[in-house]
Amino acid sequence: MPEQLDCLVIGGGPAGLTAAIYLARFHLTVAVADGRQSRALQIACSQNHAGFPNGISGRGLLTRMRAQAVRYGSQIVDCQIDEIDRDRVGFSARGDGHAFSARSVLIATGVTNCRPPIDDALHAEALSLGRLRYCPVCDGYEVTGQDVGVIGSDARAAKECEFLRSFTDRVSLVLNERGDLPGAIAARLATIRVRVIGGPAQDFQLEAGGLSMSSATGRVCFEAVYPALGSVVHSELATLLGAAVTQDGCIKVDSHQRTALPDYMQQETS
Numbered sequence: 135m136p137e138q139l140d141c142l143v144i145g146g147g148p149a150g151l152t153a154a155i156y157l158a159r160f161h162l163t164v165a166v167a168d169g170r171q172s173r174a175l176q177i178a179c180s181q182n183h184a185g186f187p188n189g190i191s192g193r194g195l196l197t198r199m200r201a202q203a204v205r206y207g208s209q210i211v212d213c214q215i216d217e218i219d220r221d222r223v224g225f226s227a228r229g230d231g232h233a234f235s236a237r238s239v240l241i242a243t244g245v246t247n248c249r250p251p252i253d254d255a256l257h258a259e260a261l262s263l264g265r266l267r268y269c270p271v272c273d274g275y276e277v278t279g280q281d282v283g284v285i286g287s288d289a290r291a292a293k294e295c296e297f298l299r300s301f302t303d304r305v306s307l308v309l310n311e312r313g314d315l316p317g318a319i320a321a322r323l324a325t326i327r328v329r330v331i332g333g334p335a336q337d338f339q340l341e342a343g344g345l346s347m348s349s350a351t352g353r354v355c356f357e358a359v360y361p362a363l364g365s366v367v368h369s370e371l372a373t374l375l376g377a378a379v380t381q382d383g384c385i386k387v388d389s390h391q392r393t394a395l396p397d398y399m400q401q402e403t404s
């Protein structure tokens with residue numbers, strides 16, 4: 135590892151590895167620090183990735199991307215960064231016994247989807263069978279015409295139902311908690327013929343024809359289920375550096391994707 139990197143990429147999912155490939159091909163010295171929890175590892179077979187007409191697993195894609203980044207000189211270190219600071223030359227970062235010094239850092243730490251109450255083994259099996267899904271933009275095509283359930287209780291979940299209605303006319307929203315939807319949301323869902331089922335959605339089980347769960351009105355079963363429960367945004371490192379974040383943890387940027395952090399590079403050269 136060079137004493138000082140041009141760039142430390144934090145996060146080795148598709149975003150971080152893409153950055154590493156580009157940066158290394160600009161003849162920059164790059165290391166990727168990766169906690170190895172990419173969401174892509176949960177993709178059984180992605181069908182929307184250009185260039186893979188027969189699909190590719192998320193794990194397979196990451197293996198290829200890692201190899202490509204390494205081929206051009208990126209170093210990949212499996213570690214979780216938990217400390218980051220500004221220093222005289224740029225940034226210093228530490229975690230899991232590793233320390234990095236870099237002129238710049240690129241944070242590509244992703245998000246974690248919030249899960250419904252399903253144990254890990256069942257969750258993994260349902261994902262692998264395509265009974266549980268998280269990204270209708272990625273794989274809504276695969277549920278075309280199917281009986282689909284969305285889990286959630288807010289405007290975001292209703293939007294997900296609305297989007298899925300462009301793939302199938304059998305969409306139901308199962309509330310993830312007791313209580314009713316706000317009237318305006320319920321009215322909109324009624325207009326687009328989305329059935330609303332009282333919650334909480336729980337006691338999930340794989341059946342021959344889908345994934346079932348208990349609801350306020352008994353057990354319901356769907357060929358595919360999309361939790362729409364939001365995500366935990368991994369913006370802690372950016373926050374440590376002083377970046378402003380929204381209430382959801384998303385980093386605030388301007389119309390040029392710039393954070394509120396001062397441009398250190400410019401400060402140093404001026």
Ligand SMILES: Cc1cc2nc3c(=O)[nH]c(=O)nc-3n(C[C@H](O)[C@H](O)[C@H](O)COP(=O)(O)OP(=O)(O)OC[C@H]3O[C@@H](n4cnc5c(N)ncnc54)[C@H](O)[C@@H]3O)c2cc1C
Nearest residue numbers: 145147148149169170171172173174180214215243244272
């Ligand atoms: C079930 C499922 C199916 C999907 N299907 C598709 C699909 O078919 N097509 C598609 O295009 N997309 C799909 N997606 C979405 C896709 O997985 C994500 O868009 C993609 O993984 C995001 O890439 P990323 O690099 O931003 O984040 P991630 O892939 O989540 O990678 C972030 C990385 O950063 C690491 N990290 C976080 N914090 C730290 C830290 N402090 N120090 C070091 N490392 C850290 C994590 O360990 C992780 O390895 C799917 C997602 C899921 C969950």
